Amino acid sequence: MATSVQQQLHPYYPKTLELPGFAEATMTQSFILATFGSFSVILVFAVWAFAGTFGRVSKLDKSLMCWFAFCGFTHIVLEGYFAFDANFYTYSVPNFLAEVWKEYSKADSRYVGRDSAVVCVEGLTAVLVGPGCLLAVYAIGAKTTYRHTLQLVISVAQLYGDLVYFITVILDGEEISSPEPVYFWFYFIFMNGIWIVMPLCIGIHSWLAISKAFESKKKKK
Amino acid sequence: MATSVQQQLHPYYPKTLELPGFAEATMTQSFILATFGSFSVILVFAVWAFAGTFGRVSKLDKSLMCWFAFCGFTHIVLEGYFAFDANFYTYSVPNFLAEVWKEYSKADSRYVGRDSAVVCVEGLTAVLVGPGCLLAVYAIGAKTTYRHTLQLVISVAQLYGDLVYFITVILDGEEISSPEPVYFWFYFIFMNGIWIVMPLCIGIHSWLAISKAFESKKKKK
Numbered sequence: 001m002a003t004s005v006q007q008q009l010h011p012y013y014p015k016t017l018e019l020p021g022f023a024e025a026t027m028t029q030s031f032i033l034a035t036f037g038s039f040s041v042i043l044v045f046a047v048w049a050f051a052g053t054f055g056r057v058s059k060l061d062k063s064l065m066c067w068f069a070f071c072g073f074t075h076i077v078l079e080g081y082f083a084f085d086a087n088f089y090t091y092s093v094p095n096f097l098a099e100v101w102k103e104y105s106k107a108d109s110r111y112v113g114r115d116s117a118v119v120c121v122e123g124l125t126a127v128l129v130g131p132g133c134l135l136a137v138y139a140i141g142a143k144t145t146y147r148h149t150l151q152l153v154i155s156v157a158q159l160y161g162d163l164v165y166f167i168t169v170i171l172d173g174e175e176i177s178s179p180e181p182v183y184f185w186f187y188f189i190f191m192n193g194i195w196i197v198m199p200l201c202i203g204i205h206s207w208l209a210i211s212k213a214f215e216s217k218k219k220k221k
Numbered sequence: 222m223a224t225s226v227q228q229q230l231h232p233y234y235p236k237t238l239e240l241p242g243f244a245e246a247t248m249t250q251s252f253i254l255a256t257f258g259s260f261s262v263i264l265v266f267a268v269w270a271f272a273g274t275f276g277r278v279s280k281l282d283k284s285l286m287c288w289f290a291f292c293g294f295t296h297i298v299l300e301g302y303f304a305f306d307a308n309f310y311t312y313s314v315p316n317f318l319a320e321v322w323k324e325y326s327k328a329d330s331r332y333v334g335r336d337s338a339v340v341c342v343e344g345l346t347a348v349l350v351g352p353g354c355l356l357a358v359y360a361i362g363a364k365t366t367y368r369h370t371l372q373l374v375i376s377v378a379q380l381y382g383d384l385v386y387f388i389t390v391i392l393d394g395e396e397i398s399s400p401e402p403v404y405f406w407f408y409f410i411f412m413n414g415i416w417i418v419m420p421l422c423i424g425i426h427s428w429l430a431i432s433k434a435f436e437s438k439k440k441k442k
Binding site for chain 2: 120124145157161212
């Protein structure tokens with residue numbers, strides 16, 4: 001009987017997951033998604049507008065600056081918060097960042113469960129990749145000689161982290177997602193899939209740009 | 222009583238780790254280290270000798286070719302074997318690769334315990350990084366325009382994998398290594414530390430080389 005009461009205390013899967021001190025969500029799913037979405041849109045518009053201050057920047061480069069600004073914000077603020085606050089699921093006082101992860105954990109209970117692979121990847125992303133992304137915004141705008149190198153390094157790190165994220169789920173073979181399709185397909189597959197597709201495209205783009213630079217150097221000789 | 226008998230069945234830590242079907246080592250530590258060491262030395266000499274067939278190759282580049290050949294061999298053969306044979310610790314018929322991992326597991330029992338983060342990192346290393354290393358041997362020798370790009374991608378992937386490897390141990394906080402210093406300090410810290418130091422050096426080397434190529438391209442304009 002005690003177990004069955006325990007099992008009702010949180011909305012995560014597997015239902016046997018023990019989360020002492022779990023406090024229910026204080027914000028709705030639509031509020032969380034709308035706030036995150038609005039902030040991201042405002043950030044992207046601001047970077048697009050501000051990109052011009054560096055001088056002439058192509059539309060592709062402006063888009064890349066927006067992407068890296070969005071990544072930097074997500075990695076440092078959102079993922080950084082998760083990596084360094086293990087007790088987020090126990091807060092009953094409204095706290096937007098804690099609510100984001102209470103909500104996301106419905107798609108992947110390894111977040112509330114503090115799975116070491118997830119915490120490790122999120123920590124590396126927040127501490128190393130996030131600041132790298134902010135530097136990339138500057139590096140692209142200022143047309144530095146290291147912009148493609150940095151883009152490539154960030155993309156490989158994002159791709160590696162995301163592969164670890166997906167592969168460990170398959171290897172563990174445990175149920176981690178709530179049965180509603182929005183959690184598995186939108187949160188887990190789509191939201192994380194973005195960080196497979198985008199780094200692949202940007203990585204290839206920078207790979208080709210670097211090869212071109214070496215070709216040009218060869219010809220010069 | 223049954224538990225205490227169970228605890229005597231394998232040489233790994235924690236002693237409570239259950240390994241049904243565990244078969245004792247068929248090869249000694251010195252035989253395993255000598256074989257691995259000799260093979261690595263022969264490989265390095267062979268690549269050094271063979272590097273000349275590409276034309277003039279600097280000593281630094283020859284050393285890098287040797288390093289990537291050694292990495293390719295280690296990643297594909299040794300780590301690939303581990304990633305795809307979960308039952309290595311149950312074999313009683315002599316099998317060198319199984320013996321390597323029975324031995325190494327004394328330094329990190331997550332190998333026999335099939336920890337998902339370790340299997341994931343080893344799998345990615347074997348399937349993606351290993352073939353990349355062999356390509357790098359060619360790319361350096363043949364002076365392709367993508368050699369530094371490839372070196373950088375490999376180095377970031379090796380570094381990321383090794384960071385996941387070390388950080389998850391700290392996060393899990395479990396005893397995984399036998400108390401003898403050789404296991405913790407030589408196998409666990411030194412052998413893995415190589416893949417922190419070398420990728421860092423090679424990554425910086427390639428980063429600088431790429432920046433130089435872009436500077437030369439800028440000046441050309």
